[in-house]
Amino acid sequence: MHDIRFRLATDADLASVVRLRDDAARWMLAHGIVGQWQPGELDEGHFRRTMSGGELWLAETGSRLAGAWEVWWQDEDAWGPQPPVAGYVHRLMVDRSSTPPGTGRLLLQAAERRVAAAGRTWVRLDCLAGNARLNGYYLKAGYQVVGHKADKPQPGGVAKSFTLLQKAVPVHEESR
Numbered sequence: 001m002h003d004i005r006f007r008l009a010t011d012a013d014l015a016s017v018v019r020l021r022d023d024a025a026r027w028m029l030a031h032g033i034v035g036q037w038q039p040g041e042l043d044e045g046h047f048r049r050t051m052s053g054g055e056l057w058l059a060e061t062g063s064r065l066a067g068a069w070e071v072w073w074q075d076e077d078a079w080g081p082q083p084p085v086a087g088y089v090h091r092l093m094v095d096r097s098s099t100p101p102g103t104g105r106l107l108l109q110a111a112e113r114r115v116a117a118a119g120r121t122w123v124r125l126d127c128l129a130g131n132a133r134l135n136g137y138y139l140k141a142g143y144q145v146v147g148h149k150a151d152k153p154q155p156g157g158v159a160k161s162f163t164l165l166q167k168a169v170p171v172h173e174e175s176r
Helices: 011-030 044-053 103-117 132-140
Strands: 005-009 055-059 064-074 086-094 120-129 144-154 159-169
Touching: 005 103, 011 044, 011 055, 011 064, 011 086, 044 064, 044 120, 044 144, 064 103, 086 103, 103 120, 120 132, 120 144, 132 144
Parallel strands: 086 120
Antiparallel strands: 005 055, 055 064, 064 086, 120 159, 144 159
């Protein structure tokens, strides 16, 4: 996985990101992870809106899309009004058909570097409260549970309950 490259998505990438997310949703369902994502829940419009108020990042190996994630600069639905000290990671996903184990962790580390480069000292995320496997994944990556959010609105779906996690990241000197 040494040849992985990260870049911001463009409108031309949106169909591929929707396919990646739908494939990730199908993988979850096939592995008994229910209640998290459903195929067809998010369309190109969702990711276009993300790009207008945040960032949509892609991970590529060769000419293949290996994964993607969103970085938001605020997330009041989950965290309420907050000072601008954090970046919020959403929809971290990998192509499980073509990437080796550990790819998700590389993407998460890239997201953490991006947040730090923006001068923010915390990376925050929310994780479906009932997904013990994924909550454990983030705990092993150094995140700490700092709260819970019941009934968070979801794009294209019913409200769900989430675990709120955060991790401190060192701010790069050049971003100060």
